[in-house]
Amino acid sequence: MSEVNQPLLNQDRGQISSSHRYPIKKEELSDFFQFDNIRDGSSLQKIEKLGSINGLSQALKTDLKQGIANESIVERIQTYGANERIEKQPKTFFELVVECLEDDTLRLLCGASFVSLVIGCIREGLAEGWIDGIGIFIAVFIIVTITSVNNYMKEQQFRRLNQIVAQRSVAVIRNGEISHISIYSLLVGDIMLFETGEVFPVDGILVKSNNLVCDESSITGESDPIKKYPIGIQDCNPAPFLISGSQVTEGSGEMIVLAVGQSSTIGKQQALMNEEEEEEKRTPLQYKLDVFVEQLGSIGFKWAILTFFVMFANLMYTIYSSNDPNVKLFSLDTVSEILDYFIVGITVVVIAVPEGLPLAVTLSLAYAVSRMMVENNLVRNLISCEIMGGADTICSDKTGTLTENQMKVKKLYALDQTYTDFERQQFDSKFLNLLTEGICVNTNAHISYEKYGIVQNGNKTECALLxxxxxxxxxYTDFRPSDNIIKIIPFSSSRKRMSTVYIPKDNNNIVRVYSKGAPEIMFQYCNRYMTKNGQVEQIDQTFLKKLSEVQNQFANDCLRTLLLTYNELPSLNANQLSKEEELEKNLIVLGMIGIQDPLRKGIRQSVAVCTEAGVTVRMVTGDNLNTAVAIAKEAGIISQDYVPRANDYTVMEGKQFREKVGGLQQIKGDQGQIVRYEVGNMPAFKEVSKQLRVLARSAPEDKFLLVTGLQKCDSIVAVTGDGTNDAPALKKADIGFAMGITGTEVAKEAAGIILLDDNFSSTVTAIKWGRNIFDCIRKFLCFQLTINVVALFMAFLGGATVRESPLNTIQILWVNLMQDTMAALALATEPPSEELLKRKPVKRTEVVITPSMWKFILLQSIYQIFVLIIVLFYGDLIFGVEYGINNKTWTEQNGIHLTMFFNIFVFLSVFNEVNCRKLKASEVNVFENFFNNPLFIFIIVSTIGIQMLMVEYGGRAAKCSPLTLQQNLICVAIGASSVAAGILIKLLPPSVDEFLSCTNPFKERTQAVEEEEPQGDQKKTQ
Known part of the structure; x- marks a missing residue:
């Protein structure tokens, strides 16, 4: 058996000569798998016109026994395309370094440091003149290296998380041999072999089968498996079309591959998901932060210019007012000093832009992802958990998400009464034999007893019957497999029923036809029913009324209804067996069952939590209206006393919904391509969406339509789904939740988060962690902005008064590197609290900096500035050290003053991290749950220790003098006072917030810009 493992995507795709062209086009093959064409029989008719399977194989130049020839591979790829999956190549580490160096401030800093190096060498010689310039180069190198490594690791993590669909191989016949090849190497014309459990990666037509049953529910939405027959099987209706994404639940076979890649059913679904999408989907928080960083950069640039000109003006005043003839405008010392001012100006820009912000976002996301995994949330896409913090709507499936997907028969209406307990002695023997025989032969499911209980395999409704x-x-094993089952008419989306023709073991003179389906479908085929004494009577209005009442009662009890019928006929010949309409008429009603799929434990509480958190839960299901309403009431999605009324849109059916909102409209581009999808009647949709909570009898497109409209209404939408037909809605939504147990691979690929337990309650976990991420970013911004305000002001003050920044370039870059990185790690790993679920979601247009945050930033900055001013101008007297400002030559002795200033500046910021743990004004006790995060404590202690080492060994390059233990402890004590200041700030009355909010430079512009940002799918198309 030969092995072929690599996709055939790099084959030479030369032009095909006219002698090798195929008589059937790619578009014609793809049309075979249009659902409407399959249902109305036109696909089958087209196959027959080609000469059935033999004619089709000849048109594709495929030998049914030998398969395709390797020599035809290039031609087939050129004609029909490859089954390829295109992925964006990740950036290399070198590309990330280059991208980092595109930062204008870093370039200017490198240029200025080069000039400083040249001038330093000229003034002080090669022995010491290189220190200042090279020191800046080293600082820039460290920043670029750490940033690039961080970005590279982030790229790799994104790539690993997004490769959910692993490579797998399938068996094909090529050149007369069975080969195992990658699914991405499949070509049109391949003879593919498959067995039970296979998920079709491509579309094809059945050639041979062995008791083949396929589950197409993930594609068509129909829950019952479908029996597949090749064309030409006597006495069987052909059902040869095998749809990509569907699964083989029973049997095996061979098929000819007819559609691959974007031409297949799955490919078309993926095309719908990928409508004009940007390379990287940005989140609401990223929009806010982009605007925020832009504002900070603008403020920093203006402040840098102001600082430079103040220092330059001070220098000019000194030169022209000096009587010293050695002080000249055009001298190397003056040029060097002006260059120092320029470097300080650039450094001010570096201060203003929070380099630690991207790291804080990444760390918060990465930490949340690791913790969410423990709580059954597998995050495929890091940004999904952040978006979930702002979600205000969840469109949820019912089966398997709100419910357990473990069907159980709860009630049986038969013999003129309703049974809730099922004991043999309760039933007439004739009825009991017919009921159990019909259940066993007219089902395809299997159940087995395992150590932990009953395991259901196949359709869950049939498992409940078994x-x-x-x-x-x-x-059921007493009845199948059996030669007495002479014909099965499988369930299909058009028939909505399943029938089996069976020869009873105890009576070979008759055949029985058993049929089951939805009551509203089965009624039209029935004319008799079995009475309580086991007799058969004609159906009358009294019986129909009673059956209708029972059906409604079952639905109100959250039970799915199914009508079981039968008929007895004389022995049938082959001609009679082929006439399905004759077999399924004059049926006798045996009974109606009510099947329950119980709610998962904790669902009602989870829905209540979502409601309290400001998240609207909407149920989208294919069930009938009554059952959907009953389940929604039980789950708490709608109130228990809900009663439909005129012009009420709380509960709707899919068809009614589509008609009301105008359906889904395609918006096409200049070349006729689909650019995006929009709601046909948006005003009507806005009216409906305010009330809509339950959408019953919904088609797959209805969920996509609902998501599209809600995003246009500025909602952040989460969607749960498990099938391939859910994939477009999962991809379209801001956050898609796929089911980890029952979900298809396509659904998982489209989703951002996979629920490992298929439980709606796990979405609450995502909400909590998503909101915590936003809080962590806000905590970091409080910390970062305080540093920025203080550093900018002190740089300006030093330039304006003493013509020297008290923090030199190396020190500022050190603060940016160490403080930002360590603080980002500390504040990004703060665990979430239950309080997060008691507030409303963060809206797209909500500002990042709230009034209370701005009050804290401003007043904490004022306090730190006050302390630093005293240290700057009076520190030499207070600490008993040499005055350290305006010394032409730095020494360890005269550098102690500004070293202590540097230390105090850092320690004020370090202890301010403790304040930033609690943002709300009511959270006065900043030490609450302080020991719940050991990493935070470790980082605080480590930062203090590393700072002391920097001061001890920084030397001339950083202009840091070694300090005594007493001096270090004094700096730590002064720095710790920022905690007390933070507590006092929180005790100020709320009126202070309102008064200071007018000074917030970020408020109005952030709102204005965010209102201009495109929302929902507009982001992808504008």
Missing amino acids: ELAMDLNVS
Whole structure:
């Protein structure tokens, strides 16, 4: 058996000569798999016109026994395309370094440091003149290296998380041999072999089968498996079309591959998901931070210019007012000093822009991802958990998400009464035999007993019926497999029923036809029913009324209804067996069952938590209206006393919803391509969406339509889904939740988060962590902005008064590197609290800096500035050290003053991290749960220790003098006073917030810019 493992994507795709062209086009093959064409039989008719399977294989130059020839591979790729999956190549480390060096401030800093190096060498010689210039180069090198490494690791993490669909191989026949090849190497014309459990990666037509049953629910939304037959099987209706994304639940077979890549059903779904998407989807928080950083950069640039000109003006005044003839305008010393001013100006810009902000975002996301995994949330896309913090709507599936997806028969209406307990002695023997025999032969599911209980395999509704039979001491294995089952008419989306023709073991003179389906479908095929004494009578209005009442009662009890029927016929010949309409008429109603899929534990509480958190839960299901309403009431999605009324849109059916809102409209570009999708009647949608909570009898497109409209209404939308038909809505939503147990691979690929337990309650976990991420970013911004305000003011003050910045370039770069990185790690790992679920979601247009945050930043900055001014101008007297300002030559002795200033500046910021743990004014006790985060404590202690080492060994390059233990402790004590200042600030009355909010430079512009930002899918198309 040969092995072929690599995708055939790099083959030479030369032009095909006319002698090798295929008579059937790619578009024609793709049309075979349009659902409407399959349902109305036109696809089958087209195959017959080609000469059935033999004619089709000849048109594709495929030998049904030998497969395709390797020599035809290039031609097939050129004609029909490859089954390829295109992925964006990650950036190399070198590209990330270059990208980092594109920062204008770093370039200017490098240029200025080069000039400083040249001038230093001229003035002081090669022995010491290189120190200042090279010191700045080293600082820039460290910043670029750390930033690039961080970005590279982030790129790799994104790539690993997004590669959910792993490579797998399939068996094909090529050149007469069975080969195992990658699914991405499949070509049109391949003869593919498959077995039970296979998920079709491409579309194809059945050639051979062995009791083949396929589950197409993930594609069509139909829950019941479908029996597949090749064309030409006697006495069987052909059902040869195998749809990509569907799964083989029973049997095996061979097929000819007809559609691959973007031409296949899955490919078309992916095309719908990828409508004009940007390379990287940005989140609401990223929009806010982009605007915020832009504002900080603008403020920093203006402040840098002002600082430079103040220092330059001070220098000019000194030169022209000096009587010293050695002080000249055009001298090397003056040029060097002006260059120092320029470097200080650039450094001011570096101060203004929070380099630690991207790191804080990444660390918060990475920490949240690791913790969410423990709570059954597998995050495929890091930004999804951040977006969830602002989600205000969840569109949830019912089956398997709100419910357990473990069906159980709860009620049976038969023999003129309703049964809730199922004991053999309760039933007439004739009825019991017909009921159990019909259940066993007219199902395809299997159940088995494992160590931990019953395991259901196949359709869950049929599994519930088989459990009912077992409760009545009858095993389905006594009836199948069996030669007595002479015909099965499988369930399909158009028929909505399943029938089986069976020869009873105890009576070979008759055949029985068993049929089951939705009551509203089955009624039209029934004319009799079995009475309580086991007799058969004609259906009358009294019976129909009673059955309708029971059906409504079952639905109100959250039960799915199914009508079981049968008929007895004389022995049938082959001609009679082929006439389905004759077999499924004059049926006898045996009974109606009510099947329950119970709610998962804690669902009602989870919905209540979402409601309290300002998140609207909407249920989108294919169930009938009554059942959907009953489940929604039980889950708390709608109130228990809900009663429909005129012009009420709380509960709607899919068809009614589509008609009301105008359906989904395609917006096409200049070349006729689909650019995006929009709601046909947006005003009507806004009216409906305010009330809509339950959408019943919904088609897959309805969920996509609902998500599209909600995003246009400026909502941040989360969607849960498990099937391939849910993939477009999962991709379209701001956050898609795929089911980890029952979800298809396509659904998982489209989603940003996978629920490992298929439980709606796990979405609450995502909300909590998403909001915590936003809080962590705000905490870091409080910390960072305080540093920026203080550093900018002190740089300006020093330039204006003493013509020297008290913090030199190396020190500022050190603060940016160490403080930003360590603080980002400390504040990004703060665990979430339950209080997060008691407030409303963060809206797209909400500002990043709130009034209370701005009050804290401003007043804390004023306090720190006050302390630093005293240290700057009176520190020499207070600490008993030499005055350290305006010394032409730096020494360890005269450098102690400004070293202590540098230390105090750092320690004020370090202890301010403790304040930033608690943002709300009511959270006065900043030490609450302080020991719940050991990493935070470790970082605080480590930062103090590393700062002391920097001071001890920084030397001339950093202009840091070694300090005594007493001097270090004094600096730590003064720095710790920022905690007390923070507590006092929080005790100020709320009126101070309102008074100071008018000074917030970030408030109005952030709102204005965010209102201009495109929302929802507008981001992808504008």
